[in-house]
Amino acid sequence: MATVRAAAAQVAPDLESADGTVAKVLRVIDEAAERGAQLVVFPETFVPYYPYFSFVQPPAAMGAEHMRLYERAVVVPGPVTQAVAERARRHGIVVLLGVNERDHGTLYNTQLLFDADGDLVLKRRKITPTYHERMVWGQGDASGLKVVATAAGRIGALACWEHYNPLARYALMAQHEEIHCSQFPGSMVGQIFADQMDATIRHHALESGCFVVNATGWLSEEQVARVAADAGLRKALRGGCHSAIVSPEGVHLAPPLREGEGLLVADLDLALITKRKRMMDSVGHYARPELLSLLIDQRPAQPMSGRGEPGHSEILREAGR
Numbered sequence: 001m002a003t004v005r006a007a008a009a010q011v012a013p014d015l016e017s018a019d020g021t022v023a024k025v026l027r028v029i030d031e032a033a034e035r036g037a038q039l040v041v042f043p044e045t046f047v048p049y050y051p052y053f054s055f056v057q058p059p060a061a062m063g064a065e066h067m068r069l070y071e072r073a074v075v076v077p078g079p080v081t082q083a084v085a086e087r088a089r090r091h092g093i094v095v096l097l098g099v100n101e102r103d104h105g106t107l108y109n110t111q112l113l114f115d116a117d118g119d120l121v122l123k124r125r126k127i128t129p130t131y132h133e134r135m136v137w138g139q140g141d142a143s144g145l146k147v148v149a150t151a152a153g154r155i156g157a158l159a160c161w162e163h164y165n166p167l168a169r170y171a172l173m174a175q176h177e178e179i180h181c182s183q184f185p186g187s188m189v190g191q192i193f194a195d196q197m198d199a200t201i202r203h204h205a206l207e208s209g210c211f212v213v214n215a216t217g218w219l220s221e222e223q224v225a226r227v228a229a230d231a232g233l234r235k236a237l238r239g240g241c242h243s244a245i246v247s248p249e250g251v252h253l254a255p256p257l258r259e260g261e262g263l264l265v266a267d268l269d270l271a272l273i274t275k276r277k278r279m280m281d282s283v284g285h286y287a288r289p290e291l292l293s294l295l296i297d298q299r300p301a302q303p304m305s306g307r308g309e310p311g312h313s314e315i316l317r318e319a320g321r
Helices: 018-034 063-072 079-091 131-135 160-164 166-173 191-208 221-227 231-237 271-279 312-320
Strands: 003-010 039-041 094-103 106-114 120-125 148-150 153-159 179-184 211-216 244-246 262-269
Touching (some): 003 018, 003 244, 018 039, 018 262, 039 211, 063 094, 094 153, 106 153, 106 179, 120 153, 153 160, 153 166, 160 179, 166 191, 179 191, 191 211, 191 244, 221 231, 244 262, 262 271
Parallel strands (some): 003 211, 039 094, 179 211
Antiparallel strands (some): 003 262, 094 106, 106 120, 148 153, 211 244
């Protein structure tokens, strides 16, 4: 079977400029391609930046920062997706990018998957924002819980604590994902967050029988001070970084990045998927669908739908006869 070279980017956003963060995305794609990567994964909502402010500020105080995030958020499709698609196409590389997506009056935690030809093949929204994030983002739906065939393999993606929703993970497992792309914010909560992350992604690799490429963000000390004016709150924005690449056997294929910026690169031998699933295939010979199965509603959630009722003008015409 094939070998795929994958990269996990642990990088700091530009907290002052969405364009600055996008420029960094393009540079990292260039670097990943130079190192032979066929897939590169970025951190959670990397463009323009993860809303760290919502973790250290009370709702009554974060209005200005929330409005600023609205102004800098990504419209899909738009200039950001065009720039990333062009760079993916130029290098023939698959890109998984996390963005704050603006859809009219609501922001979403959105994962965008670009194939090696630049096509946007998946746009999915985090189904349940976590804790403080519920003051920032709306809820996604299950229409994006899909595994997509790409030039790098069959890819699925989840963001952060979506990995603690076992049914969301199972939905991707049942579609036979080969490479799972996971994203976390990084620079939050401390070492315990990184330790939990490690357990989470290794468990999914083992249970799904797939590779996991996990990317977390990073904040410099200057950026931590920019987000948290109160020095006592700054410890909440340190640690919690764990960019990693894990095999279907739960083994790290390179030492995880836990501090600073960097690009983690490893080769994925897809034959290891069969080696793992020969022993334990959670959605095949090890499953009991007649006892336990998943029912999922993958229809896009819409605020309005119609059932073919006559329009207003038709009603008026009928009334005038």
